[in-house]
Amino acid sequence: MALTTAQTGLSRARRGVAPGGSGKPAKPANRKSKLSSQTRKTFFWLLLPSVVLLVLIHGYPLAYAGVQATHNGSLIDTGEFVGLENFANVLASDAFWKAARFTLLFTIVGVFGSWLMGLGLALLLRTKIPAGGVFKVLLLLPWVVPIVVSSTAWNWLLGTPDSLIPSMFRNLGLGTPLFLADPTLAAITVMVFKVWISFPFMMMMTSAALASVDTTVYEAASMDGASRWQQFSQITLPLIARSTYISWILMTIFCVNDFPTIYLLTGGGPVDATTSLVVLAYRTVFQDFQTGPGVAIAFLMTITLVVVSVILYRQIRKSSVE
Amino acid sequence: MSAVVHAHPQSGPVLGVTGTGKPNRALSDAGLRGRWWRFALILAITAVVLVPIMVTVVLAVTPGPTSTSTGFTLENFGSVFSQTLASTWLQNSLITTLSTVVVSVAVAAPAGYVLSRGRSKAVSGYSLLLFVMQSLPIITSVVPLFILFAGMGLVDNLMGLTIIYVGSTMTVATWMMAAYFDSIPISLEEASWIDGCSVFGSFTKVVLRNSLPGVLSTAIFAFLLAWNDYLVAIVFLRSTEIFTLPMGVQSFFQQNQTDWTSVMALAVIMMLPPIIVFAALNKYFSVGGIGGSLAGR
Numbered sequence: 001m002a003l004t005t006a007q008t009g010l011s012r013a014r015r016g017v018a019p020g021g022s023g024k025p026a027k028p029a030n031r032k033s034k035l036s037s038q039t040r041k042t043f044f045w046l047l048l049p050s051v052v053l054l055v056l057i058h059g060y061p062l063a064y065a066g067v068q069a070t071h072n073g074s075l076i077d078t079g080e081f082v083g084l085e086n087f088a089n090v091l092a093s094d095a096f097w098k099a100a101r102f103t104l105l106f107t108i109v110g111v112f113g114s115w116l117m118g119l120g121l122a123l124l125l126r127t128k129i130p131a132g133g134v135f136k137v138l139l140l141l142p143w144v145v146p147i148v149v150s151s152t153a154w155n156w157l158l159g160t161p162d163s164l165i166p167s168m169f170r171n172l173g174l175g176t177p178l179f180l181a182d183p184t185l186a187a188i189t190v191m192v193f194k195v196w197i198s199f200p201f202m203m204m205m206t207s208a209a210l211a212s213v214d215t216t217v218y219e220a221a222s223m224d225g226a227s228r229w230q231q232f233s234q235i236t237l238p239l240i241a242r243s244t245y246i247s248w249i250l251m252t253i254f255c256v257n258d259f260p261t262i263y264l265l266t267g268g269g270p271v272d273a274t275t276s277l278v279v280l281a282y283r284t285v286f287q288d289f290q291t292g293p294g295v296a297i298a299f300l301m302t303i304t305l306v307v308v309s310v311i312l313y314r315q316i317r318k319s320s321v322e
Numbered sequence: 323m324s325a326v327v328h329a330h331p332q333s334g335p336v337l338g339v340t341g342t343g344k345p346n347r348a349l350s351d352a353g354l355r356g357r358w359w360r361f362a363l364i365l366a367i368t369a370v371v372l373v374p375i376m377v378t379v380v381l382a383v384t385p386g387p388t389s390t391s392t393g394f395t396l397e398n399f400g401s402v403f404s405q406t407l408a409s410t411w412l413q414n415s416l417i418t419t420l421s422t423v424v425v426s427v428a429v430a431a432p433a434g435y436v437l438s439r440g441r442s443k444a445v446s447g448y449s450l451l452l453f454v455m456q457s458l459p460i461i462t463s464v465v466p467l468f469i470l471f472a473g474m475g476l477v478d479n480l481m482g483l484t485i486i487y488v489g490s491t492m493t494v495a496t497w498m499m500a501a502y503f504d505s506i507p508i509s510l511e512e513a514s515w516i517d518g519c520s521v522f523g524s525f526t527k528v529v530l531r532n533s534l535p536g537v538l539s540t541a542i543f544a545f546l547l548a549w550n551d552y553l554v555a556i557v558f559l560r561s562t563e564i565f566t567l568p569m570g571v572q573s574f575f576q577q578n579q580t581d582w583t584s585v586m587a588l589a590v591i592m593m594l595p596p597i598i599v600f601a602a603l604n605k606y607f608s609v610g611g612i613g614g615s616l617a618g619r
Contacts, residue, residue, distance in 0.1 A: 050433035057489025061463030148568040153374035298462040309457040
């Protein structure tokens with residue numbers, strides 16, 4: 001008896017069905033109904049402003065970026081057509097590959113660091129804790145506070161050898177770590193900063209997913225003698241897998257495209273140790289005034305992201321149909 | 323009492339009750355102790371995590387280097403407004419952000435309605451296009467837009483800034499609206515159609531009227547994006563009287579000696595609106611909705 005309840009409960013919960021639900025995932029009402037021409041016309045007008053903006057803010061610049069990437073121009077002048085020379089130069093430069101490596105590392109640490117922290121806190125906050133609701137709100141602050149503000153505070157805390165945290169290390173006899181001046185340490189600091197900013201987002205995503213899990217499953221599992229770890233790895237993780245997957249995708253996009261987190265804390269330095277691809281593209285265009293190569297870098301990122309995001313979009317849709 | 327609470331399955335998988343043979347008394351003590359341990363743990367984590375924010379607030383109310391007062395003071399706020407363009411920056415930020423919020427909702431709501439109700443190839447193609455566009459680095463479009471806007475006098479201009487913010491919020495905003503509209507049964511609309519209402523009429527009178535949480539959620543998203551942006555602002559804004567708050571805060575670091583107490587006073591002013599908005603409307607904002615809008619469609 002207990003077993004059947006557990007299994008139906010489990011399969012129902014996996015499909016996201018609340019107790020007492022119909023056993024079918026809620027579907028929006030039938031939308032296959034044939035559209036009249038009047039309806040089509042209305043839809044056209046409703047969609048028009050969005051399409052115009054998409055073309056103006058996304059479509060046109062993307063096409064023009066293609067033109068710029070194949071010319072040796074500047075911000076004022078388009079310049080001469082140079083074919084794929086900019087791409088060849090960029091791909092042959094050490095700076096590009098160094099930035100690409102840093103972007104990859106920054107993204108991996110950013111996604112999984114913030115996910116682990118967010119997951120841990122979401123699980124902890126799900127249990128009965130005095131004043132749990134207060135903590136839940138307070139822990140969102142790093143994500144809500146503007147990055148310009150938090151980077152200022154982090155700079156004050158560890159920017160110079162005489163800042164608060166380096167002084168504390170010195171007083172404890174641990175030397176004076178140069179958090180933003182030592183290349184390796186600066187890279188670590190930027191990643192910790194990114195995790196600090198991003199974990200509340202992961203916490204919210206995970207909390208929302210956990211809230212929809214049917215809790216009777218756990219009761220049945222513990223009756224069958226499943227340990228806490230087994231319950232977590234065999235039930236909780238599979239049940240929130242789809243939401244986890246989506247949160248990884250979104251965070252990957254946030255990390256790859258991130259500019260302020262890095263730029264405001266280190267400016268990409270020291271000696272380019274924290275220069276990501278976006279920071280490199282920005283500096284190439286607006287500080288070195290090399291529009292062609294700078295846009296080529298951005299364009300290479302764009303092409304990669306288009307391919308990746310189309311694949312991921314398909315995957316998400318496939319997993320949500322199941 | 324505590325035993326009852328803890329035996330309830332709601333207490334969760336990880337730290338919940340496992341054994342069933344234990345006497346109730348022991349369970350209650352263990353449960354209670356566990357609760358306070360977890361309280362101590364989360365208190366410690368929260369305290370460490372909030373250090374940068376507490377530092378900001380404390381410095382903002384600490385007397386500056388030239389001040390004669392000791393202890394708590396509010397004079398940093400006075401001096402930052404009287405000696406810098408802080409009030410202009412605040413005004414600029416408010417204008418841009420509020421316009422972005424209004425326009426993006428006005429653009430995203432009708433588009434989201436079409437995505438939610440229309441099921442043609444073109445509509446799902448548009449949905450894919452929105453997903454691809456939002457995942458692209460904004461730096462790619464910033465350079466061409468800079469050149470385009472320079473020709474139209476929209477560089478160093480708050481309207482130019484707003485247009486770009488609307489453009490970059492509308493992709494996610496459209497999904498958020500579409501996901502919310504999906505939860506509104508079409509039967510409500512069908513009833514109004516029978517009463518002779520047009521599609522547009524049912525959209526505004528039936529669907530929109532029942533979508534306040536969806537609209538607020540989208541508005542918060544647009545608010546946070548526009549209020550916090552730095553990349554677009556640093557590219558498009560040149561003169562200090564057009565700066566938004568992020569640029570204003572950063573301008574303190576161009577001086578040789580950073581006036582930390584003034585920066586922090588301005589930083590506190592800058593972080594208050596998002597915190598207030600979030601605190602007031604938190605219950606409407608489900609970040610899960612952003613993910614759900616991707617998955618559910």
